[in-house]
Amino acid sequence: MPITADYIRIADEITADIRAKKYRPGEKLPSIAQLATMYDVSPSTIKQVFVRLEALRVIWRHQGKGIFVNEPKLWMREP
Known part of the structure; x- marks a missing residue:
C-alpha cells in the first residue's frame, strides 16, 4: 500500500471538511500554527x-x- 505524504493527506482532509x-x-x-498542532505536523508541512x-483554488490568501475558503464553483467538480 503506497504511503501518502502528510501534506497531501491533510490537504485532502481539509478539502473533505470544506465539502x-x-x-x-x-x-x-485556522492559522498555520493551529493546524500544525491539530495535525501534529510541522508548520512547514502546513505551508x-x-x-x-x-494551486487547486480551494483557498485564497489575503496578505496580513x-x-x-474559496467559493465551491471555483474548484469543486460536479459528481
Missing part, C-alpha cells in the same frame, strides 16, 4: 498544504488577514 461544510466559503481557516490547496 462537509465544516468550513464555509469566505470563512477564514505545503496551503500551497497545494491554493489570513487564508480563506
Whole structure:
C-alpha cells in the first residue's frame, strides 16, 4: 500500500471538511500554527498544504488577514 505524504493527506482532509461544510466559503481557516498542532505536523508541512490547496483554488490568501475558503464553483467538480 503506497504511503501518502502528510501534506497531501491533510490537504485532502481539509478539502473533505470544506465539502462537509465544516468550513464555509469566505470563512477564514485556522492559522498555520493551529493546524500544525491539530495535525501534529510541522508548520512547514502546513505551508505545503496551503500551497497545494491554493494551486487547486480551494483557498485564497489575503496578505496580513489570513487564508480563506474559496467559493465551491471555483474548484469543486460536479459528481
